[in-house]
Amino acid sequence: MSRARPAASSRSEAPPSLHWQIAWRHLRAGDRPPSWAWPAVGLAVYLLVVGGGFVLYALYGFSPVEAGLPERVALDSSLVGLGFDPTADLPPPAQAYFGVLGAITLLLGAGLLLGAVLSLVFTLLATVITVSVMLGCMALVVVLSLMTGLELELRDKILGQRAHIRVAAADGRPFADYRDLAEAIADKPGILGASPYLQGEVMVRSGFQRQGGILLGIDPELHRSVSNLPDILREGDYEFLAHPEKIPESEFGFEITPVEPPPAQVDADEPKEGEGATALPHVTGAEGHVPEDKPQLVDDDPDEGWEDPEVEIPALRKKGALPPAKPEPAEPEPAKPELVKPGAVPTSPAAAIPTIPRSPFGIVPAGEEDEGWEDPEVEIGKLRASGKLPPAQAAAEVQPEPAPEVEAEVEEPPARAAVVDGLLIGAEKAKELAARTGDQVQLITPIGRMTPAGRIPGVMAVRVAGVFDADHYDYDRWLVYASLPVAQAFLRAGDRVTGLEVKVDDLEQLDVRRQAVQDAVDAAGRDDLIVQDWQELNRSLFSAMALEKIAVFVALLCVILVASFGILGSNLMSVIEKSKEIAILKTMGCTDTLIQRIFISEGLCLGILGGLLGIATGIGLCGLLDRFGLPLSGSLQSFEQLPVAIDAFEVVLVGVSSLVIVWLSSLYPARIASRMRPVDALRQAER
Secondary structure, three states: OOOHHHHHHHHHOOOOOHHHHHHHHHHEOOOOOOOOHHHHHHHHHHHHHHHHHHHHHHHOOOOOOOOOOOOOEEOOHHHHHHOOOOOOEEOOHHHHHHHHHHHHHHHHHHHHHHHHHHHHHEOHHHHHHHHHHHHHHHHHHHHHHHHHHHHHHHHHHHHHHOOOEEEEEOOOOOEOOOHHHHHHHHOOOOEEEEEEEEEEEEEEEOOOOEEEEEEEEEOHHHHOOOOOHHHOEEEEOHHHOOOHHHOOOOOOOOOOOOOOOOOOOOOOOOOOOOOOOOOOOOEEOOOOOOOOOOOOOOOOOOOOOOOOHHHHHHHHHHHOOOOOOOOOOOOOOOOOOOOOOOOOOOOOHHHHOOOOOOOOOOOOOOOOOOOOOOOHHHHHHHHHHOOOOOOOOOOOOOOOOOOOOOOOOOOOOOOOOOOOOEEEEEHHHHHHHOOOOOOEEEEEEEEEEEEOOEEEEEEEEEEEEEEEOOOOHHHHHHEEEEEHHHHHHHOOOOOOEOEEEEEEOOHHHHHHHHHHHHHHHHHOOOOOEEEEEHHHHOHHHHHHHHHHHHHHHHHHHHHHHHHHHHHHHHHHHHHHHOHHHHHHHHHOOOOHHHHHHHHHHHHHHHHHHHHHHHHHHHHHHHHHHHHOOEOOOOOOOOOEOOOOOOOHHHHHHHHHHHHHHHHHHHHHHHHHHHOOOHHHHHHHHHO
16 A cells, blocks of 8 residues: 555656647657658749749739730720729730749649648648648638628628618608708717618610619718718719719710600699609609700790781792682583483483592592692682681781891800709619710609500609719619709609618717617607618628528538548557557556547647648638739639638637537547556557
8 A cells, every 4th residue: 555655646746748748759750751751842842932933923024025925905094984994004914824823833832841841740640630620720711701801891882882870761651851850860979970862763764775773862962971972983073963064975975865745634633742652754854943045935825826828828829839720610501411212322422421420539530630629719718708717817917028137147156955964873784774974864763644645654864974883783783873852853752851871980889879860860759760770771681691601611610520530530540559558658657537638639739730720821821812812704814802801700710619629539539548458458469
């Protein structure tokens, strides 16, 4: 018993790092590394040098003129409307090929160098497991960073053009008395601005195409404080909304010729202005906008300008504009009927010619073309004598036509064209409509009004005041902006709006700012209005993206899971190979817990090393993608930058997840090794 106590004390006094030292010794390659390790190091260094040379040559040492290639071609400014930047120069294809080839060579060289260095330190099996864990962690970091960057970029695009908080009616209908409420909300602390808007579905028509859209009526001055619309205009000017007379004329001179509908029929059941969403008939400009240079025709005398044919026909015949009147033929005496006996020859020639009846369809027989023609000068007098026509005007009232006076040639100023309201459209809609700044388009409402010809849609002619590019397909494809009075008149909404857009100064304090807006709405006594933030308005979109990120995270964890099976197999083989060493350690006084910790430490060594290398490699690749991008357009001449955002929490989550998987895969072999008896271990080692 006296000898057992020192053994127990020796067991308890074992250094805490002993199991790490033993595990590290088990993973080492030994004094003789693999024969292929050093040649692999040399090849890796060669690839790195060649790849670096290609990259430097492509960036700094390439001259297209000296190489005999055409110089860089600058894009024409007319391509701006198609989405190109005229200030950017396209490099020659050879330069892009050298850069891509150099990047691929650098990646191959770095991977080969990493594998060769690990093979000099660890065994081959430990090297493969470490590289597997590294690839899994690297893939997780890169994919999660890309998805986080995409989510942040989408959020910025949504919040850039649409406000952070929206105040609207609970039933979605337009409401009035919004000006005082907007001012009260804008005065709250932390609120950058509040702008009213009116929304309605329309159709936009050009000379080539017609597309559906969502019309947003905005106040240009107030909307500037809640949106980045003035900053994303590719063509035109934001000021053209408030001043449509400044819109330049189209370079192509294309105008849409509207088809005037029949006059509107007054319907007793039709709602008055502001009481419904009935569309207007065709108007040029907004309702109530009457051009100053377009006089209104007033008809004071309904009979003014009427000419008496009995007076005008002789005057025209005197001038030679009409043929002279034909003399009225004398009425012939009726011929006496001549009795002819049967079989006798008639003595009168007229009796021998049978009577040809006139055609009921107005076909005149030959020789009778002029028969039945009535001279209006003669017939009008007869009709007036019989009282069927009113009497002719007095001769004193008929004034002779004055001789034309020769006026001096005076230059008349050119007529000023009517001012047409402006419209801002997106880049995608501009491509579909083939419209640019200054082109005239038409807005058509889906709901029309009743006319004598039936129900027709309301049409308004507008001119493109600018083209914006939000880099968001839904916004660029659907949204069109007009000034608020124009939209209210066209949609027949009266002085009402769909809602108020509110922008805050700090998104982190969104809940506090939303409560301030809610207090302003409650103070105004507007129980019919609700307050929603951007997270509620886009809940479905961001929920789908969060679910997709979780699915991708779980899928890529399978790569680390595959590596964990390698750790499981490696530790099981190590238990079999090191059974003799296990027996010796147990006979020297090592406990089962220490043996178990040794094999768990082996798996954790590989997991920690692979996780650190994978995280470092993933962060480096994210930096390269953020700086250079990828040729996603299919051409090696243009590299599109990817939205990359590295989140520290996600990086830590990747590292912890990899360690947990590796630790779980090391438990079973460690438990088998700790329960092995020294006698059985020695017998197994002798086999």
